[in-house]
Amino acid sequence: MEHHIVAEMTAPGDTLKEWHMVRAGQEVSMCGRTLDMTRPQLPADAWGTEQARPFCHTCGALFLREVP
Incomplete structure (x- = not known):
């Protein structure tokens, strides 16, 4: 599944x-x-980088459970 920020x-x-x-x-x-x-x-691969901070905690947790 594709994502973006x-x-x-x-x-x-x-x-x-x-x-x-x-x-x-x-x-x-x-x-x-x-x-x-x-x-x-931002593209989804920016997740976890300095560029994508501050990041929603709930979105981050759900994203981790959805991507391999």
């Missing part, structure tokens, strides 16, 4: 709140948040 931004300042993992073709993160798909995105 999408940024969740804060409301007034539009600064990064945290990154979430999303399954391909969906607009809801693995933790259940509905995200704005026009926000910055």
Whole structure:
């Protein structure tokens, strides 16, 4: 299954709140948040790198259980 990482931004300042993992073709993160798909995105292989921090703990845990 394909995944990608999408940024969740804060409301007034539009600064990064945290990154979430999303399954391909969906607009809801693995933790259940509905995200704005026009926000910055990263490939799934950025998970665990400095570039993808801070990362949603729930998305990360579910992603680990879903990928080989």
